[in-house]
Amino acid sequence: MSGTDFIILGVYVGLVFSVGLLCARGNQTLKDYFLGSRNIPWWAAACSGLGAIVSGIAYLGAPGLAFSSDYSYHIMRLGVPLALVVICVVMLPIFFRLNICSIYEYLERRYDRRVRLCAGALFVLSKCGYLSIVIYAPSLVIAQAMGLSLTAVVLATGGITMAYTMLGGIKAVIWTDTLQVSVLLSGIVGTIVVVLNRVPGGIFQVIQTAEEAGRLHLINWSFSLTETYTVWGGLIGGTFLLISQFGANQDEIQRFLATKSVRQANLAMTSSMLVSIAVGICLFFIGTTLFGFYSAYPEKGGLTVDPNRIFAKFILEEMPSGMRGLLIAAVLSASMSTISVILNSLVTVVTRDFVPIWRKQAASVYGARWLTLMFGTSVSVLACFGSQFGNILEASAHIISLFSGSITGVFLLGMLCKRANAIGAFWGMLAGMLAALVVNFCTPVSFLWLSPVSACVKIVVGYLISLGSPQSQVARSEELTINVSCVRSHTL
Numbered sequence: 001m002s003g004t005d006f007i008i009l010g011v012y013v014g015l016v017f018s019v020g021l022l023c024a025r026g027n028q029t030l031k032d033y034f035l036g037s038r039n040i041p042w043w044a045a046a047c048s049g050l051g052a053i054v055s056g057i058a059y060l061g062a063p064g065l066a067f068s069s070d071y072s073y074h075i076m077r078l079g080v081p082l083a084l085v086v087i088c089v090v091m092l093p094i095f096f097r098l099n100i101c102s103i104y105e106y107l108e109r110r111y112d113r114r115v116r117l118c119a120g121a122l123f124v125l126s127k128c129g130y131l132s133i134v135i136y137a138p139s140l141v142i143a144q145a146m147g148l149s150l151t152a153v154v155l156a157t158g159g160i161t162m163a164y165t166m167l168g169g170i171k172a173v174i175w176t177d178t179l180q181v182s183v184l185l186s187g188i189v190g191t192i193v194v195v196l197n198r199v200p201g202g203i204f205q206v207i208q209t210a211e212e213a214g215r216l217h218l219i220n221w222s223f224s225l226t227e228t229y230t231v232w233g234g235l236i237g238g239t240f241l242l243i244s245q246f247g248a249n250q251d252e253i254q255r256f257l258a259t260k261s262v263r264q265a266n267l268a269m270t271s272s273m274l275v276s277i278a279v280g281i282c283l284f285f286i287g288t289t290l291f292g293f294y295s296a297y298p299e300k301g302g303l304t305v306d307p308n309r310i311f312a313k314f315i316l317e318e319m320p321s322g323m324r325g326l327l328i329a330a331v332l333s334a335s336m337s338t339i340s341v342i343l344n345s346l347v348t349v350v351t352r353d354f355v356p357i358w359r360k361q362a363a364s365v366y367g368a369r370w371l372t373l374m375f376g377t378s379v380s381v382l383a384c385f386g387s388q389f390g391n392i393l394e395a396s397a398h399i400i401s402l403f404s405g406s407i408t409g410v411f412l413l414g415m416l417c418k419r420a421n422a423i424g425a426f427w428g429m430l431a432g433m434l435a436a437l438v439v440n441f442c443t444p445v446s447f448l449w450l451s452p453v454s455a456c457v458k459i460v461v462g463y464l465i466s467l468g469s470p471q472s473q474v475a476r477s478e479e480l481t482i483n484v485s486c487v488r489s490h491t492l
Contacts, residue, residue, distance in 0.1 A: 008322065012183065016160075019175050040260075044178050045174060046267070047174075049252065050271075051180050051341075064307035070218070090416070091411065092269070096261070103250055107119055107414070132383040145324075150384075162343060162377070183326070188283065191319075191327065209291065215288060219231060229446075233446055240408060246273065351371060398447045401451045409428065409432050410428070421469060428457075431461040435458075439454075
C-alpha cells in the first residue's frame with residue numbers, strides 16, 4: 001500500500017469515529033440509545049438498511065461466488081414482492097402500535113415470557129455466528145494488504161466498530177452507515193470501470209468469456225430439493241428467508257422502528273430492499289469482470305485462487321494507488337455497517353428481554369455499553385476461526401436459514417391467527433427448530449428450504465396444539481393481531 005492509500009484509509013476511519021462521537025450526545029435513555037428517540041429520517045434508515053445488506057460478506061463473497069459459479073444465487077430475489085407485502089402490511093404496523101424496542105417483546109404480550117426468551121435466545125445464537133463471518137471478511141483484505149496477522153486484523157476490526165457503536169448507539173449505527181454506503185458504492189463503480197479498461201475487448205469480451213464458461217446462468221426450473229438455487233426454491237425459500245431476515249429479525253427491523261411513522265418505515269424498508277438488488281447484481285458483475293480479466297491473463301494466477309480472496313487479490317495487485325485505499329475502505333465500511341447494527345441489536349435484545357429476569361433494577365445506557373463491549377469481544381474472538389466457513393456469502397445465508405424459520409413462524413402465527421396460544425407457540429417453535437436441524441444435518445436438501453420447512457412446521461404444529469389445548473383463546477388485544485382497518489390507517 002502507498003502513502004496515499006494509508007491516508008484515504010485513515011481519513012475514513014477518522015470520519016467514522018467522529019460521527020460516532022457526535023451521536024453519543026443526547027443518549028440519556030435506553031429509548032434514545034436503541035431507537036434514536038424515533039426521529040431518524042426514512043432515507044437515513046434506508047441507507048443503513050442497504051449498508052447492512054451489502055456487508056463485507058457480500059462485498060467479497062458475491063464477486064467470489066460469481067467468479068467461481070454463476071448468477072443463480074439471485075433467484076432468491078423472486079421472494080422480494082411477497083416478503084415486502086408481509087413485512088410492510090402485517091409486521092411493521094403491529095410493531096409500531098406496540099411502541100417496543102425489541103420485537104421479541106411482542107411475543108410475551110401475545111404469548112408468554114417463555115416464548116419470548118426462546119426466540120430471543122435463537123436470535124442471539126444465530127447472530128453471534130453470522131457476525132463472526134462479517135468481521136472475518138474484510139480482515140482478509142486488510143491483513144494481506146498490510147502484511148499483518150489475520151488474527152490481529154480481525155480483533156482490530158471488531159474492536160474499532162465496537163467502540164463507536166458502544167458510544168453512539170443506534171444513531172451512530174445509522175449515520176455512520178449512511179456515510180459508509182457512499183464509500184462502498186463508490187468502490188463498486190470504480191472497480192467495474194478499472195477492470196473493464198484492463199480487459200482486451202472491454203465489456204463485450206468479458207460477457208463472451210463468461211457466457212462460454214457458463215458463468216451467466218440464472219434460471220433453473222428443476223423441482224429437485226437438493227439443488228441449491230432453483231426457481232421454486234427462490235420463490236418459496238427466498239420469501240421465507242427475506243421475511244425472516246427483514247421482518248422477524250431485530251438487527252434489520254430496529255433501524256426502521258427508529259423512523260417517525262409506519263409510512264416512513266415502509267418507505268425505508270422498500271427502498272433499501274429494492275436498491276440492494278441492483279447493488280447485489282453489480283457485485284456479481286465484478287466477479288464476472290474479474291473472471292474475464294484473469295482468463296485474459298492466466299499468467300497472473302487468478303484462476304487458481306480461493307474465490308473468497310479473488311477480489312482482494314485484484315485490489316492489492318492491480319488497483320492503482322488511491323483506488324486501492326478507496327477499495328479497502330469500501331470493504332471495511334461494508335463490514336463495519338453490518339457489525340455495528342448487529343451489535344446494537346444484540347444488546348437491545350439482551351437488555352430488554354433477558355436483563356429484567358436477572359436483576360430488579362432497570363437497565364441503563366451504561367449497562368448497554370458494557371454489553372456492547374462483551375458481545376464485540378466475544379464475536380471478534382470467534383471470527384478468528386473464519387477460515388472454516390467456506391464461501392462466506394453462502395455460509396451467512398445458511399446460518400440465517402437454519403435459525404430464522406422457526407422465529408418467523410412464531411411471529412406469523414401470532415399475528416395472523418387469534419386462536420394461537422402460548423403452549424402451541426412454544427412447542428411449535430421447538431418443533432420447527434428440530435425440523436430445520438434434521439433437514440440440514442440428515443438430508444441433502446438445499447439450505448434454501450430450511451426456512452420454509454421450519455416456519456411451516458412451527459405454524460402447523462403450533463396451531464394444532466393451540467386448538468387441542470384447554471388454554472385456547474383469542475388474542476388478548478386487537479393490537480396484537482392483524483387488523484385490516486388499523487393497517488390501512490397506519491400505512492397511508
